[in-house]
Amino acid sequence: MKILLSALVAGLSMAALPALAAELAPIAPMVPTTSVVPTTPMAQLPAAAAPAQPRIARGLLLLHEGRVFMAPCRDRSYVNVEDVSEGGTVLAALRDFGLAPGNNLYVELMGVQEGGLLRVSGLNFAHAGARCLGEAENEEDWRALGLQAEWAAAAGAGALRVERADAPELRTTYDAVKxxxxxxxxxxxxxxxxxxxxxCRTGDGKMLTGWRAALVPAAGSALEGCGWER
Structure with a gap:
């Protein structure tokens, strides 16, 4: 009997252990749950705009009370001109060429226009005559003239024409401007x-350009001249 009771007590104790263990087990602290809010990627900032590249501005250049203005061809408006070239070489060269109060020049300047201001960084072409020149013919890209006007050349759209005082006119083709x-x-x-x-300044003093040109025939030495973009 004692053995059976002991066995029952032992059995009861053993049977109760799981429930008791469950009751006595330490309660795990509750971990607060946070809802995950879906995030959207931040709006990307627009890429910085590329700086404007200089373009050829054509017109009449005027000097008045120490300030320089340009009157664009076929336009009755005026823009202020600021020389941003290194050392102000562009306007210095044009003053030496003849720009003065009452003496205007036809010019083709490399620059960037911002509203009523033209920031000039280079010279393409200038002529002592104060009148706009005609548009280029036959899709010309480049022109050149000998220092003494003894030769002239025009190139564009793969076609090259050369005129010389001592040789027949030459018309030929080319692949690209390198x-x-x-x-x-x-x-x-x-x-x-x-x-x-x-x-570059021509021998007669009437033309000033921003390029030095050289014509090299297949037979003969190089001929010097002045060049400009069209």
Whole structure:
């Protein structure tokens, strides 16, 4: 009997252990749950606009009370001109060329226009005559003239025409205008024409350009001249 009772007590105790253990088990602290709020990616900032590239501005240049203005061709408005070239070389060269109060010039300047202000960084072409020149013909891209007007060349759309005082007119074709560290070069059958950045003035003093040109015939030495973009 004692053995049975002991066995029952032991059995009861053993049977109750799981329930008792469950009651006595430490209660795990409740971990607060946070709802995950879906996030949307931050709006991307617009990419910074690329700086405007200089373009050719054509018109009449005027000097009045120490200020420089341009009157664009076929436009009755005026824009202020600011020389942003290194050392102000563009306006200095144009003053030396003849720009003065009452003496206007026809010019083609490399610059960026912002409202009523033209920021000038280079010179393409200037002529002592105070009148706008006509538009380029036959899709011309480049022109050149000998220092003494002894030769002239026009290139554009793959066609090159060369006129010389001592040779027949030459008409030929080329593939492309090559860029060689800022210089431009046109290679065609029987002739090559190059343009190097730098101020150039023709022998008669009537024309000032921003490119030095060289015409190299297949037979003969290089002929110097002035060049400009069209």
């Amino acid at each position: 860029d060689d560290q800022g210089a431009r070069r046109i290679e065609a059958e029987g002739v090559a024409l190059s343009f190097t950045p730098g101020l």
